[in-house]
Amino acid sequence: MSLLTRGAPRSRLALAQRIVAPLPWAVMLVGILVDEILQSTGQHTPTVLLTALAIFFPLLVLQTALAAAIHPKRRLALVLLIAALSTWALGSILVNAARVDQEATFPGNGEWLFLVSYLGMAGYLLRDVDRRQARPARSWLDIVIICGGTASLACLLVVTPVQAASHQEGVSLLLALIYPLADMILALLVLGQSLLQTRTDRRKSLMIGGAFLLLGVADSALALQGSASTYDFGNVSYALWGASFSLLVAAACRPPQSVIRAVPKSADTPVLMGAGVVALIVLTLRPDDTLAYYMLPPSILTLVAVGARLVLALRDANRANDAFALSQTDDLTKLPNRRAVRAWLSTELAARNPLALMLLDLDGFKDINDSLGHRAGDTVLRLVAVRMTEGVDAHARVARLGGDEFAIIMDTTDEIVLMETAHHVLRELAKPLLVEDIEITPAGSIGVTVAGPEDDDGSEVLRRADVAMYQAKNAGLGVALYDSQLDDFTRSRLQMAEELRKAIADGQIEVWYQPQLDAATMQVCGLEALVRWRHPIQGVISPVSFLPAARRAGLMGQLSEVVAKQAVEDFDARRRAGLDVAVAINCAPPELLGPTFLPRLYAAIEKWDIPVDRLVLEVTEDTFLDDPQHTREVLLELRSHGVQVAIDDYGTGFSSLTYLRNLPVQELKIDRALIANVASDARSRMIVASTIQLAHALEMRIVAEGVENAADLVALVAMGIDTVQGYHLARPMPADQVERWVRDWTRNNNSSESSAKDVADPEQDREESR
Missing domain, CATH: 3.20.20.450 (EAL domain)
Structure with a gap:
């Protein structure tokens, strides 16, 4: 493969890959066709299939090696697939070579190579995902739960009837069932990766999943042989094996998507809980010793994963509650912040409750920061927060919007009560503070607005209170009630500006x-x-x-x-x-x-x-x-x-x-x-x-x-x-x-001047006319 990488440029490698791609399919079809013809003439011999295998698998390895040379970022995943193909090919050659002279007994020497090859295929699936999409631990737990729960259900509904029909037991039954189970688990792994959107190429996922389903159907033939302990497969099984590996390699050789088309997500809670319930049902049925080999492990693994997932979910919920509380709290004053004010406004406006909002901005606060430093400014803000909280009744809610801006939300629309409360807050603020050994007398301006029945947007109420606050500050009033006539920032005036631009x-x-x-x-x-x-x-x-x-x-x-x-x-x-x-x-x-x-x-x-x-x-x-x-x-x-x-x-x-x-x-x-x-x-x-x-x-x-x-x-x-x-x-x-x-x-x-002259001196006019 290294020679391929150092050799021809990628365009030639891609051309070679397109030429090699149909050859495994052709070799498989020709081999099966020749074997069918020989069987019909009574000259059947395993040598034909052995020869086809000796050509079929090297072509698949060559096709995968070309893909690894073309796509160096996927090289490790493709190398694992090449190892799986090579191991399976060697095991298949050993099994079929033993059948040339006599019937080979099951399990043969090549069976362990087949098992090893599944490790390579699993490694390929785990590596051949979009590495740009980082997966947290909970996502892998989701995959384990989905795959384990489905495996438990399959054991209950599919494998158990197969075992009853085959009448096999012991190691031979375990080996016979391992293959279809492994195929099913790998297909479920692809499904889980697709659900969690670490596989974004849907067509490729369908091809890989289909390949393992075909492989599972072919592997089930061994378990369905009944009490026979020899390898006795027909050309249909060989065709399914060949098609599954050809489809798997064709999917692996597809170029990766350059654009992420979906955002990674976790599985839904009903899916996870359903998988856990299935695993619990399987365990409750108390299978006998023979069934316990393959039913207990996936069920126990699923329940363990569900437990771990619940622990993570509980931890995330606690963190979310803490984060939500912190996100609505001002770090400095421990008052609710702007996010909390918006939430309050949305709730109260939706409920059509009486509501008024006051916005307070400190006057000259920048001078305190510039003269005494930000530590002194923070001290003033904390003291202002305390005085504002003490200056309103228990039903009023005080918050800090940011900087030196504070908000008061009250459940009344009585403008007299609101103005009295605002002036009382200003009087409380005006009491001297001792900061850095300097006596400071805070002052502020408050804008007041009342929510009407037509208000359904908290942002608009905040805007009106802000406008009123600046009206109070600019006029030196201390407190100002919102006046739409003085609002230069209404939607209609913004629209006028845009129309003027066009005009x-x-x-x-x-x-x-x-x-x-x-x-x-x-x-x-x-x-x-x-x-x-x-x-x-x-x-x-x-x-x-x-x-x-x-x-x-x-x-x-x-x-x-x-x-x-x-x-x-x-x-x-x-x-x-x-x-x-x-x-x-x-x-x-x-x-x-x-x-x-x-x-x-x-x-x-x-x-x-x-x-x-x-x-x-x-x-x-x-x-x-x-x-x-x-x-x-x-x-x-x-x-x-x-x-x-x-x-x-x-x-x-x-x-x-x-x-x-x-x-x-x-x-x-x-x-x-x-x-x-x-x-x-x-x-x-x-x-x-x-x-x-x-x-x-x-x-x-x-x-x-x-x-x-x-x-x-x-x-x-x-x-x-x-x-x-x-x-x-x-x-x-x-x-x-x-x-x-x-x-x-x-x-x-x-004319008026001439008339005035005529009235003033008619004799002179007559002289001039002469």
């Missing part, structure tokens, strides 16, 4: 414009570009509805680029139509400071040849506060390109005069919150007036947005505002309506 790609985003008027002349001096979403079903959607979803989904960059590109194109179209007014584009801080927005804006300006002094980029105050140095560099770059910058929503945050002094900003836009009621509110009027003076002193234009009535407009103009915009003057409109509106406004405004 950007499909061109559903539109740019509308709101006119800006020069306060001195009331002529249109600019347009602010505003985004709108024309939804195919809902119609035009305001940015208030979808911008939060765009921010969460990371779509603001794409959205800003679409708006800027469309605003530049619309500006070029209006300029070609004779309308040359500046356009203001809103830009969020991440986009302004990001790497892509401005380069693409510059590219669009260059493509459409836009006068950069007619383009204003509106940014909010937080842009300057987050990263002042980077912001300054970006604004200087904008100034070098000629693009103007306006500070949008000025006055809504903690405005700093530092960036007004240091940064290249050309325009301030006072937020509508300060503009509203400026005519009637003296404090608002004072703030706006001082802001206008400050902007003019810094040589900045100042714009009032959100002008909603004539009184505010008159007050703003009197204070010296430069530009005004708002619903009192014009609402945002689509791009195709802007040009007509501007021309109508200009014409009407000019």
Whole structure:
């Protein structure tokens, strides 16, 4: 075999194997056919079968050796099979050689070789499995139980009648019965391996199992000879033996599967218990001494294996219970963990019991870990767990979800009781702790949600409590009850984000414009570009509805680029139509400071040849506060390109005069919150007036947005505002309506001015007409 391995490549070896494969079948058929012909002519001699055996078995060995050379990973299993074939062949030759001159008595010298060959076949079956599928001890016990129980049943239903019919006894009966029993056990071994899925090639398993069944039928002929003690077999028996070995070798030579098609599994409990019951029944029948040779061993082995399997099952059950308890317990605080909370929620929701969930998150816990170390943090968590448990009644269940998050499950939906309990827990937590010789006062935020009759998912209840907890934390309330109106993470809003992503790609985003008027002349001096979403079903959607979803989904960059590109194109179209007014584009801080927005804006300006002094980029105050140095560099770059910058929503945050002094900003836009009621509110009027003076002193234009009535407009103009915009003057409109509106406004405004002049000085008009 080593010569074959070192010789021709595998392709030639595979070709040789395909050529050799049908030859054993041909030799067997020819030998049996010739023997039948000689028997019919009265010239029968065992020499023909002896010659056929001398050719048949070497061909099988050669075929198996070629397979071992082709598949080196299976070499040991195939070598064991070669040894079994060679041993059986030698025993068969010895038995048939003794029959040449005289009748051979049973048992002959070759019988021991037959028994040895079964060891080789059993070794082949045990080795020729998928080695990738590791088998625990319980799986092999399953095989022993299945095979032993079936062997016991076969002894009771098959072997016992055979013994009664054959009238043999002693060693000859034992040997005669060993062979079919061994064949049956090996067939059962293949069945067990298939059940446990260590044999994944179903066709190969059927071939091997069929081979041992044929071998068992052939071996049963010896036990059915009655009282004869000689070898007297017909060609049918020889054909069965030959077919069984040929089928076994053909199955062994099949290439292994490269893909695992099934997951290994253990046998079902009813199968194992059934095998044990059969073995117990066999033992209960108390067979006589003759039957005890072959009935007691498989039955006793089966019961021992069943006992061992029950011990393993009990041990596994205990371990599973311990593991389940540990899997639902937090190691640090010994409270139930997130898995336990999910299980509780599922159970209570399924039973439709009253249920409320609180989620507590400690405030500033990271500072404790960073300052004192994780050991001190663990101490704080354990003490918090104790205080939370003491701070609720006995019916409430406290758990630690992980980190510094804790949960409380209560069997009530009374919101007053829930809020009182939450505040009581916070008061208990606020009592000082002594950790690492430092007094610490823990604080936390609690979100509360109540499960409704429509709730059937514990994950949704957890999510709502988490949202409420963050609402409490962000607002500094301590405790907050879930409010769906403040929930930015609902399924519908997630769906809106996905629809918006598609809308950007499909061109559903539109740019509308709101006119800006020069306060001195009331002529249109600019347009602010505003985004709108024309939804195919809902119609035009305001940015208030979808911008939060765009921010969460990371779509603001794409959205800003679409708006800027469309605003530049619309500006070029209006300029070609004779309308040359500046356009203001809103830009969020991440986009302004990001790497892509401005380069693409510059590219669009260059493509459409836009006068950069007619383009204003509106940014909010937080842009300057987050990263002042980077912001300054970006604004200087904008100034070098000629693009103007306006500070949008000025006055809504903690405005700093530092960036007004240091940064290249050309325009301030006072937020509508300060503009509203400026005519009637003296404090608002004072703030706006001082802001206008400050902007003019810094040589900045100042714009009032959100002008909603004539009184505010008159007050703003009197204070010296430069530009005004708002619903009192014009609402945002689509791009195709802007040009007509501007021309109508200009014409009407000019007509009003002419009428005013006629009323003011008619004599001068008459002079001019002359």
